[in-house]
Amino acid sequence: MQIKDRLFIGGRFVEPATASTLDVVSPATEEVIGRTPEARPEDIDRAVTAARRAFDEGPWPRMPLAERIEVLRRFRDAYASRLRETATLLSSEVGSPITWSTRAQAGAPIGVLDYFLALAPEFAWEREVPGATGPVLIRQEPVGVVAAIVAWNAPHFITFSKLGPALVAGCPVILKVSPENALSSYIIAESAAEAGLPEGVLSVLPADREPSAYLSRHPGVDKVAFTGSVDAGKAIMASAAANLARVTLELGGKSAALILEDTDLDRAIPALMPHLIPNNGQVCISMTRVLAPRSRYDEVVDRLAEQFRAMVVGDPLAPVTTVGPLVSERQRERVEGYIAKGVAEGARLVVGGGRPAHLDKGWYVEPTLFADVDNSMTIAREEIFGPVVVVIPFDDDEDAIRISNDSDYGLHGSVFSSDEQRALAVAARLRTGNVGVNGGGIAFNAPFGGFKKSGIGREFGPEGLQAYLETKSVYTTTRH
CATH class of the missing domain: 3.40.605.10 (Aldehyde Dehydrogenase; Chain A, domain 1)
Structure with a gap:
């Protein structure tokens, strides 16, 4: 004390x-x-x-x-x-x-x-x-x-x-x-x-x-x-x-990670994971919308689900912990409200969605992954600020760009592709202040900020x- x-x-x-x-x-x-x-x-x-x-x-x-x-x-x-x-x-x-x-x-x-x-x-x-x-x-x-x-x-x-x-x-x-x-x-x-x-x-x-x-x-x-x-x-x-x-x-942000059809998932998923729910999802640049091609949608969801299930939820001071508690009881209630709304609006809960059974104290929420999400759903449009990620399907590059830009926010984003020139061409059309190609993050010697709201x-x-x-x-x- x-x-x-x-x-x-x-x-x-x-x-x-x-x-x-x-x-x-x-x-x-x-x-x-x-x-x-x-x-x-x-x-x-x-x-x-x-x-x-x-x-x-x-x-x-x-x-x-x-x-x-x-x-x-x-x-x-x-x-x-x-x-x-x-x-x-x-x-x-x-x-x-x-x-x-x-x-x-x-x-x-x-x-x-x-x-x-x-x-x-x-x-x-x-x-x-x-x-x-x-x-x-x-x-x-x-x-x-x-x-x-x-x-x-x-x-x-x-x-x-x-x-x-x-x-x-x-x-x-x-x-x-x-x-x-x-x-x-x-x-x-x-x-x-x-x-x-x-x-x-x-x-x-x-x-x-x-x-x-x-x-x-x-x-x-x-x-x-x-x-x-x-x-x-x-x-x-x-x-x-x-x-x-x-x-x-x-x-705020509601950043999208676009996984194009030619992406090598063995490289992309490990590169993407640190940017999905850093700091328990309480980061404005979290890429909480993952856009996946319909032709590979189930594969992307399965890969992400495997990673989410492997996360260690617990004491934030323990070196093995990857997800700690949310900052306050009020924040946990807010996040749980969004999870309930996602289920009510028809999204499929793949991983998480509740409180960790092994922790009887602390404002914890399990790492949560939703699939079958439409970009019009509340969980795809509003900043949740917790460990919640949604996976949205798209038809082709044009559709991915449209969905990514269909947001009130424009802070960050990323494009994954085995063809860097293709990824750069898509990145150039995203209405966001920062875009990663096959990765993410920020650099102190480069300007950082957002478009729109x-x-x-x-x-x-x-x-x-x-x-x-x-x-x-x-x-x-x-x-x-």
């Missing part, structure tokens, strides 16, 4: 404004494992005031880039030194299998920060173009105070996808974390304090939805960067619009840094 009694505001641990607290509950044991203060509007006001002062008057945005990078390298090293602790705590909070947590929950944030620290010295902070009266200097300047509002599913990875470029750009950040991850957020705050970030540059505030809404509409915020659900993204965008604050929204803007790559910058043109006069 960890008890925290202070909030990290403007670079210092201070008394919270109220006695409001948040309990962190283990999804594996259903027991309270920690308690932290909950940030309220008064705390947010203090954080915004400190960030405004840091941006308007402080050294951070005016510091030479090399000095800013040096501070951030200390931050990176302090955080990296606690990788094992971070992975263990996030598995305890979220239910992520420890092997996935070590790599993606705790390891990936270090890679994100490393990328932006390497990019910064090479980035075109200033360039010159000819103008009517003389050269025009085009400069990139920090956008201002950033509110980073992050989801609970991969909180540190999501955090550093925003912190990395924002801090490199010279922006102070107010980080709002979800109640489910309130404990692990202190590792970020303590690492920043150890690194000596200047006053006001970072605040870390655990809070629920009401304070999030207050932060997103705060007049002292210049940009809101959010990762979460579509509905929450719409609300945040509406709130930010009151101040014309810039927004980056990374929202999957979001606005891009993270990672140079585009991810540009999202935290404003462009200024300075017109000069040639002297003769």
Whole structure:
């Protein structure tokens, strides 16, 4: 049981404004494992005031880039030194299998920060173009105070996808974390304090939805960067619009994996499996729609069923576990509701669909595979955010493209084929921000984001840094 009694505001641990607290509950044991203060509007006001002062008057945005990078390298090293602790705590909070947590929950944030620290010295902070009266200097300047509002599913990875470029750009950040991850957020705050970030540059505030809404509409915020659900993204965008604050929204997905008729399944199925229900299916880029040709449909379903039955469901801290519990009882009820709806609408339950018989505690759902699914069914259209995958038949490549694009979302996807040129041709026609050919995943040096309701803007790559910058043109006069 960890008890925290202070909030990290403007670079210092201070008394919270109220006695409001948040309990962190283990999804594996259903027991309270920690308690932290909950940030309220008064705390947010203090954080915004400190960030405004840091941006308007402080050294951070005016510091030479090399000095800013040096501070951030200390931050990176302090955080990296606690990788094992971070992975263990996030598995305890979220239910992520420890092997996935070590790599993606705790390891990936270090890679994100490393990328932006390497990019910064090479980035075109200033360039010159000819103008009517003389050269025009085009400069990139920090956008201002950033509110980073992050989801609970991969909180540190999501955090550093925003912190990395924002801090490199010279922006102070107010980080709002979800109640489910309130404990692990202190590792970020303590690492920043150890690194000596200047006053006001970072605040870390655990809070629920009401304070999030207050932060997103705060007049002292210049940009809101959010990762979460579509509905929450719409609300945040509406709130930010009151101040014309810039927004980056990374929202949901219902990604499709297209298995073309000529695919070598001995290679494709092992390559596809890590992308179906990573983190117990609680990942926005999960490829939860598998599209299979009718001529090989039963073969694909049987291969996937074999893999699903082999998954080990259990304690997220056990190295053998491949599927842990969902983050909360509420989330399990939501997923079970979708499974029931799939059965009611006529889908065939091939594997799973219930709670593991060998576990009497924890918010577990068995890895679940549906076949005979039509793309119009609820389980094929809505983001379930749990260990549920549907297999949809198609007639030919044109039909596969049509079904894949028949979605409100457009975040990720993949195309499998023994002919890479064929796969590339299909991938080019998918309305999604990211597509894998014979695989999946993301790269920190390439822009990541979605089409349609999957979001606005891009993270990672140079585009991810540009999202935290404003462009200024300075017109000069040639002297003769």
